[in-house]
């Protein structure tokens with residue numbers, strides 16, 4: 001299946017872009033989301049990278065905490081998820097006594113864990129926001145601009161981590177509930193509040209399991225690997241693929257970005273071109289069951305709607321429209 005066919009797949013709901021630092025994940029995610037939106041799909045482009053640059057790519061502030069419309073594009077919305085903000089939100093909500101307000105999926109239902117500082121808690125909370133978008137999914141397509149490999153791998157592992165963390169917590173609460181329930185009963189008091197927070201935890205566990213199913217369904221989810229044709233990128237792609245396989249995230253497409261053009265009478269250019277050609281041949285050979293799309297090195301950075309539109313068209317159709325089109 002070409003990248004174009006993947007983009008046009010009706011069932012596709014989640015398109016993730018990932019790879020090593022600086023290879024063009026944000027640019028390609030932004031370009032793909034723009035193409036999808038301009039071809040009739042209500043699209044959300046979501047950055048899970050704490051060092052955001054999605055807003056830069058669209059030359060628009062996307063850090064407000066809510067998805068906002070990309071100016072000048074009808075069906076496109078963008079959001080950079082800020083783990084620190086998600087954490088602050090959580091702490092504030094956890095202090096509120098009324099658990100009813102906290103919505104089914106929020107882990108904020110854990111009133112007695114307001115001081116949670118477990119390592120990775122901020123990432124986990126940011127991921128809970130991502131889960132929210134996966135579960136509610138008001139959009140036809142959600143495009144993820146992910147962080148460089150290491151961080152993304154941790155994020156992909158979070159559903160399992162949270163699952164077991166919450167699994168243990170639920171068991172613990174059940175046991176404690178039994179003890180406290182008996183004490184309360186002895187004093188003639190009910191334990192409805194306790195039941196409610198248990199319910200919240202069960203719901204969160206269900207949400208996590210549902211998200212796992214969504215993210216591992218090849219009809220609905222694809223992880224597109226972005227890489228540049230250089231030795232280090234090849235090595236890192238191996239690690240990323242291994243992790244995707246482990247977490248059962250379907251992946252079938254690779255974008256080789258910043259491919260050097262053919263330039264006559266330039267020794268430097270020829271040397272770079274030859275070096276890249278060597279790795280491109282290697283990539284084609286190793287990943288022969290992947291669809292590989294080559295993206296040339298542009299003369300300018302990829303930023304703003306006109307350039308993103310050109311890149312989007314290249315990804316979706318395989319041809320780069322001339323400048324100014």
Ligand SMILES: Nc1ncnc2c1ncn2[C@@H]1O[C@H](COP(=O)(O)OP(=O)(O)OP(=O)(O)O)[C@@H](O)[C@H]1O
Nearest residue numbers: 021022023024025026027258296297298300301302
């Ligand atoms: N094909 C290309 N030609 C020229 N410049 C490009 C190309 N693709 C990306 N760039 C530029 O390279 C820089 C890095 O791209 P981008 O931010 O998309 O990478 P990234 O993988 O998201 O980086 P990070 O790991 O920091 O998030 C940006 O300045 C972008 O405009």
Ligand SMILES: [Mg+2]
Nearest residue numbers: 025026049053
């Ligand atoms: Mg980026």
